Structure formats: structure tokens, C-alpha cells
Amino acid sequence: MIECRQLCRSFALGGQTVHALDHVDLSIAAGDYVSVMGPSGSGKSTLLNMLGLLDRPDAGEYRLLDRETTGLDEEQRAALRREHIGFVFQSYHLVPRLTARENIELPMMLAGVAPAERRALAEQAMQRLSIGDRADHRPNELSGGQRQRVAIARAIVLRPALLLADEPTGNLDSRSGTEVVELLEALNGEGITLLVVTHDGALGARARRRIHMRDGRIAEDQRDAPG
């Protein structure tokens, strides 16, 4: 599903060039559960942005679902994000003026899904994440765990093939953090490819495949035996 070859990305930081991704080769199979760990500045977030088509590599190739993406223009990349990728962020990124339901409907609105269908899909997602009773609340009326559930519902409502989570439990207490992780894992169990970026070792250890990054390179790549 994901095929990266010699992926490079560097930033100029205070007059110094930082290689956030330094010739990274990586392939991820559909349905896999991958965690990316490493200290800050190791390039794990850059990798996630790259895989999520939010950023462009300076050099190298990235094939997503057998499509070469580096040559695509902004519109085509946006369309790929819309159709195949779901994001879960550490700080939820909910639109504060919209209710939970409206936040969940946002990607469908952008994709031009008809209102009736939108409503039904949002309802399903909310049931799935047990936040049906919070549908008409604004984000500031929700707890952190509830907010992250809304964000996850938004990410999966269009049934993406790839779910990218950037420190999904970073702002949560351990109980709601565990709930959120279990939710993500359940979704993975339903076939969604899950990639979690974290520097929480315990969280990272739950993944079937564990990638450690250091200085923009993959330092370690462990995986459990299948089955």
C-alpha cells in the first residue's frame, strides 16, 4: 500500500540544514499496524506528513495505493487525502464553532456528499465511537477523550484506507488514552491500515510493526511474526 524510496526532506533551521528525512526506504502493507517512535526531531512527524500528502519530499519517490504521488499537483493530492487518508492529531484540530456532528460531517461536506447520506454516515461513526449523545455539543463542551473520539470519527467517516495518528494520546489522561488506542486498534482490526507516531514507548510497543527513527533515518524496524 505504501512504497517509499529514498525519501528526502530537509529544513533550514537557524541557518543550519536539518535532514528530517534522510534517504528513507519504507513499505507498509495494507491492513498493517505500524508505530513510529523516536526522539523529537528524529523526523517521525515529517514522515507522517509525507505519508499523509501534507508535505512534499525534496527527492525520492512515494507510491500510495500504487500511484506515484510526487508528480501530482495540489488538487490531485487534496483529492487523494480526501478519499484515502484519515488524520488524527494530538491537539484534535476540531473547528471550535462547529458541533461534534458538524465536525464529523466536515470531510463529507468537502467531498460533496449529499446531506442525507452525510447524516447517516456521521450517525454511524458516532455510534461506533459511542459519542452519539454528544452530537450537538461544541468541542469546548467536550472532554479531551470525547474530543479525540470526535476527531477519530471525522477521520474514519469516509472509510479511508490509511489512518495516520500523530501522538493521538498525547493530550489525554491514561484511561481515555487507553480507550482511544483500543478504538484505533479495533478500526485496524476492521482492515484500516494504521500508522501511529508517538514517543510513548508503551503505546508504540502495542503495534505489530515498530519503527524507530533517529536523525531522519530508520534505525530499527521490528515486526511480530504474522498470526
Add this chain to the structure above:
Amino acid sequence: MRPADQLRFCLTALLRQRFRSAMILLAMAIGVAAVLLLTALGAGARGYVVQEFASLGKDVLVMFPGRKETTGGMPPVMGTAARDITLEDAHLLTRRVAAVEFVAPLVIGSAEVSAGALSREVVILGTNDRFVSMRQLSFAQGGNLPGGDIREGGRACLIGETLRDALFGNGPALGQWLRIGGYRFQVVGILEGRGDAMGMNLSDAAIVPVASAQRLFNSYGLFRLLVKLRPGYDLDASRQRILATMTELHQGVEDVTLVSPDAMLETFDRVLLIMTLGVAAIGGISLLVAGVLIMNVMMISVSQRTREVGLLKALGADSGAVLGLFLLEAMLVTLAGALMGLALGYAGTAAALHWMPTIPFAVPVWASGAALTVALLTGGLFSLLPARRASRLQPVLALQGR
């Protein structure tokens, strides 16, 4: 995105940022209202002048002393260069020129009017009965000045309602005697209503026979002489004939100007149209200012909503969609502001009309259309820059709020 969704998304954004939206709304509304009110003022002034001249009638010529054309030499700054038009001239005109049906002389001044212990300084109009009927003035009580030879004065006078109230209160006024300057006059008629004529409020004025007014002011020149032509006489030929007669009366010097209301109207009309366009342009500047304000407020809005833009992009909105959303938002608030301005402008015009019913204030249709168009254009144009800025944000940086 579906248009209905775009609309709803923008509306919630606007309602959520109430203060900011209200500011843009207000700026636009004031700009549009300014254009409407200023043009209504100009159009009102124009309408008033047209009305004034139209009420004189098409077969009336207006004569005043002095020549309009430059003749060389000193301009008549002190008013001594031209010879007065006298009552004798006016009288002879009616006898010598067949085209002249009658004349209405006009002398204007101000004097103290007193009755009993009460007195008041008012405008005194010296004229004859013809003037009153020509202007279609109506009477609350009594009737017109007596007719007859204009060279003979008289003791009859007409007063307006305001003056009547000031001098006589609720008591009877008709038939009463009053003093104007050093002379005694008897009230034979009370003019009804505001009776506005030639820019004067006749409600607070007295009308006396022209010869008496001349004695009162100790001046023998006429301010104006209105000349009514008989039906069937050609206007231009009659004008030449009257001018020739006046020249003859003034020992071969052509020292009066005689114009038809149409000619005067044309000049006034041109001047007032230019003035109207001028004030409309001034109103337009306020629209421009509103446009700049929209740009600033939108810029702030974009930088405050950077993370939202980043999110929209992560969720699959492309640059075009983001650009469209921000533009739509600006256009919505601009349109609302412009409509508010239209309402404000029309309300203001109605209020002005209420206070000054004699001046026909009216918003010209072209002004409403132009104001609306210019408002939408400035709104769109000035929000283009902030909207483009939003649409070009890099998703990664925008998500981090940078």
C-alpha cells in the same frame, strides 16, 4: 463542495465572529448609504430647480438688470453699471409690445412689521396681483392684492401664516392694519401653507404692492421683471422684440438680460448634474475606505484561522475550495452591508423628504445600482488578497498555526 454547504459554512463563520462581521457590515453600509444620500441630495436640488422653473410656465420670460455677456470695461461689481429696470419701463412694455400679456415686477427687501405691540423682521416682497396668480399661491383667508396700474402703490398687503400667528396670534388678522417700515398697510389676504417661491419662505413674509415697496426701500429699480407672453406668440421673436423695446427705452443701450426659463433651467441642470456626480464620487471614496477595511479585517481573520485552513486542507480541501470559502464569506458580508446601506440610504432620504417636503429628494436608480455594484466589486477585490493568502498556506505549517 455543494453550494448550500459552502453558504452554511460561511454563514456560521460570520455569525461566530460577530464583532468582526458587524464592523465590515457597518463600513459597507455607511459607504453605500453615503453614496445614496449624497446623490439624493443632488437629485433633490436639481428637482427643486426644475420644479421652480416649471411652475413659472413655458411662456414666461425673466428680465433682470445688467448684461450677461462680457462687453469689456469694468465688470458691474457695484451694480452701478447697469441702469435700473423701472416700473415705467414695465408699464410701457405692456403697452408697446403686443406679445406681452402682462408683467409681474419683483422687489425684495426686509423690514420690520408691527401690529400693536408686536413686531417682527421679515422678508417684504413688492409685486402685483399677477405674481400671486402666476405662482398659484392660495389663500387661507381673504384674497389677492387689487389689480390696476402697477405704478400706483396701495395700502393692501398679504401676509403668510407664520407671520399672521406671530403678529395676531389666534385673533382676527384679516382687515387689520399693520405697519411696515414707516407705512401703514391693511391685511387683505392670508397666504396658505408654506407657499415657497423662488427660494423664499412666503409663510414668514409680507407681500405689498410694488410701488409701495419701492417707496419703502427708497429704490426705484426692479429686482426681476417676469413677462408673460400672450398665447400664440413665438418665444424667440417676442424676446427679441421686448429686448429691442427695452433698448429703445434705455436710450439705445441694451442693458438688461432676458432669459426663458428653459434656458436658465438648462444651465442650472448642467451645473447640478455635475454637482450630483461630484458628491456621488465623494460617497464612492467611502466605499473604497470600506474596501480597505474589509481587506484588513479579512487578513486578521485569515491569520487567526490558519489552523482551520490547515485542517480543511488535511481533510482534502484544495486551494480552490479554500479560496472560494473565504471569498464567499467576504462577499456575503459585503452584500449584507450593501443591502443595509441601501435601506439606510432610502430611510435617510425619506426622513429628509419628511423634514423638507418642498425639495424632492430622491435616490436616482442609477445611484443605487452603481453603489451596489461598486460595493460588491470593492468587497470582492479587496478580499481577493487575504483569500489567496489563505488558499496558499502550506498544510503542514498551517496545522501548526504558523
